[in-house]
Amino acid sequence: MTRFTSARVAGYTAIAAAGLIAGLALGRVEPVALAAPFALALVAAAVLGHEPRFAARLSLDRERVLEGDEVTATIELSADTAVDRLELLVLLPDELSAVDGPTRALRLRADDERTLELTLRCERWGAFAVGPLLVRAGDVLGFRSWEGRLGEAQMLRVYPSEESLLSLVPPLETQVSTGNQVARARGEGIEFADLREWRPGDRLRRVNWRASALRGELWVNEQHPERNTDVVLFLDTFAEARVQGRSTHDRVVRAAATLAHAYLQRKDRVGLVGFGGVLAWTVPESGLRQLYAIVDTLLTSDIVHSYALRGVDVLPPRTLPPKALVLALTPLLDERTAGALLDLRARGYDLIVVEVSPLDLLAPAPGSQAELVHRLWQLSREALRWRYEQVGVPVVTWREGMPLAAALEEVKALRRLARPA
């Protein structure tokens, strides 16, 4: 620990010495009387100040929480020697806040043990290091102090909050494994598809007796099988619009977490691609472990400014399985993402673009020229949406304050109108 001496010690030393010398030089007693309390204070500082010996440990009651939750940080203190005044500060990132403040001051007697609790509120998602502790121990009058760092930083993962979705966007094609998605193909299932004539090998329980009685020959029911799907969430991390704590990237991450959770609950396989300055991906898998893997990847995703030219060919083939539904979440701010998505469409992927609109964050500056520039920018975005629609990619705009479910319903309506043969 580093020792610090208050500036008052030097000042009091100067006053005491000057008073005594002035008393000698002037032959007066008043300067000596002035010096007396200050000299006594120096003696008190020498007596009161001694380097303290104590230990501190920081711990959290949970390692994983949701956005908006509160977590309790516990500080355990034990002192070998008395500490007249011990000040503690828990180092917190900007996204976390302490309900009663991150600092405490207390006194410890020799061989004393105390436990303090701080309530931390998680304002935003992310992976954070809480701590270590900054400590300052000093004497009762603050003449001398010792400062240092104690304890280890504790990792805390704050998961993004999710919206509730009543239904999801169905893919155009399903995979061969069993799942919850009704496939367009025909086979063994629950959902009725069609009637056909009986063929050798058909099971007796599939016979539609009413149709058979009407036609005088055996007719059987055909069903749509339930299959699972592969869904790839494609996140544009090249650029974001951010104003005063609100950003398009936050909404992208929350939407990705919501969609991943919803599709995985349906036993679909979900993968993730973070396409930007730093590439990140998670190969499509199913199950609860995949949800944690996806969310952990989301927590570390961030906008990294880069001039690198990237295409989807840099991604490993397993991240984009054939017939996968690719849900792209993008603010449409970077041309490289547009190029990559059009490339995916050209490769035959079932692509949907959810535009996380930055218009609510980027209001035009006052002035006719700024407004003209803003309108031109909006027109260029319209042109980009038209490029997607020309190749059959539905693009929906998800504005701030609008539920994600509404944007997904718009996608489903667009696909119903333009259903491929």
Added chain:
Amino acid sequence: MLTRDTSHAVTAALAPSAGLGVLLLIAALAGWEKALAWALFVGGAAYVGAVVASGHDVDSDAPLIAVLLFLAGELGAWSLAERWRIRADEALAWRRAVVLGGLALAGLVAATIVVGLSAVRPGHGLVWTAAGAVAAVAAVGAGGWLARR
């Protein structure tokens, strides 16, 4: 204190230094911590100048002035320390107040003894002068040792 028993010329000469001391005290409370010690120094020097200029034998208010100067410094330092808004146990403030009060009282007693000993006859002046010199050196030495410890 400055205007009592002093001529107008002396008052006019010493008043600015007292004013400077007040300004330095305000600067210290505004955040410039080093100004606190300078404020006390200037204030004390102004008092000594006034006392010398008055020409009287011994000012019996000297112990009180000394303790008030000391308390001004300590309370100023305390208020500067409290500006960080640290959530503290209540007992800490009480303990500091008690220790400070005790130190101020001890300082008052010490200053009063010093003023009282000024009644010692001139024949013993050399002994007291030597004791004063030793005390001055000890004060400086104690401050330096404390800073290095």
